[in-house]
Amino acid sequence: GAVVSQHPSRVICKSGTSVKIECRSLDFQATTMFWYRQFPKKSLMLMATSNEGSKATYEQGVEKDKFLINHASLTLSTLTVTSAHPEDSSFYICSALSPGGGIIEPQHFGDGTRLSIL
């Protein structure tokens, strides 16, 4: 089946560091990818929708300058947490929509990145 690879799986860094998370669709072209944030014991919150070749669409309350999204190819989207602070610590999960996805089949999720800012 379709596979989405998310890297890194875990990041621990100092406050003020910028962190880049990659999301790759390994065996299909994903024109649309999604980025979610999940707090402990909570549900997934959609942060933004990433469309290949165009600007990402951010959900209300999500800072565009804080969470930079780039979807430069049909198989790769990146999320950069700029100047990260302890409150940005969270579990970030990406997903990719395959052709026909959303109607015929669901999104395919990465394994998530646990970000810890000291």
Added chain:
Amino acid sequence: SQQGEEDPQALSIQEGENATMNCSYKTSINNLQWYRQNSGRGLVHLILIRSNEREKHSGRLRVTLDTSKKSSSLLITASRAADTASYFCATDATGTGGFKTIFGAGTRLFVKA
């Protein structure tokens, strides 16, 4: 925005018992899905039910959908300790903002051996 609500929030049962989780949503949907998440891991897709379907089975899983009540249920039969995880419903919809998936709050299931 649409938000799924799930109940119970947490469920503890003995191995072999059935587990039922419910989900409600607020707007029209294309389909509804159930996902499983082990602690600290990504989501595993369990089952998708389309808006024109009422019931679907997959192994020990049974999902129902009532679009008139905007609700769905997930039944896990003959539960096992390995079923311990969080379970989320998610609804897909296409609106003015494009395609979007909204997740419910989740049910944390604990199956005691």
